[in-house]
Amino acid sequence: xxxxxxxxxxxxxxxxxxxxxxxxxxxxxxxxxxxxxxxxxxxxxxxxxxxxxxxxxxxxxxxxxxxxxxxxxxxxxxxxxxxxxxxxxxxxxxxxxxxxxxxxxxxxxxxxxxxxxxxxxx
Numbered sequence: 396x397x398x399x400x401x402x403x404x405x406x407x408x409x410x411x412x413x414x415x416x417x418x419x420x421x422x423x424x425x426x427x428x429x430x431x432x433x434x435x436x437x438x439x440x441x442x443x444x445x446x447x448x449x450x451x452x453x454x455x456x457x458x459x460x461x462x463x464x465x466x467x468x469x470x471x472x473x474x475x476x477x478x479x480x481x482x483x484x485x486x487x488x489x490x491x492x493x494x495x496x497x498x499x500x501x502x503x504x505x506x507x508x509x510x511x512x513x514x515x516x517x
Contacts, residue, residue: 408510411457419489420445421474421482426489447474449486458513465509466498 418429422445429445430438437443450471457464472483504512 417451422447
């Protein structure tokens with residue numbers, strides 16, 4: 396029998412979530428962004444997913460029908476074990492040279508820690 400997660404009697408929080416994902420290929424000397432479609436696959440039929448690279452994810456989380464907004468920014472390096480740090484640093488270096496939107500300083504929290512912080516606000 397398969398166990399399932401049961402929330403009976405536990406407090407839940409309804410959120411709205413919008414996520415933007417960018418994928419970078421770090422396999423060559425010049426880092427390249429892979430354009431993705433709405434299924435997060437390469438937009439071009441001739442393109443394939445890279446073996447070495449880094450995903451960058453920006454997520455907006457809204458609570459209380461959009462009254463309270465929080466943002467998360469995540470980097471996920473992928474590829475061979477001996478290159479994951481190089482893939483991450485190459486992506487960070489590339490983005491630091493870009494005209495990125497300004498984000499206010501925030502908290503470094505896991506989702507469970509974040510939920511414990513915001514649960515007192517709602």
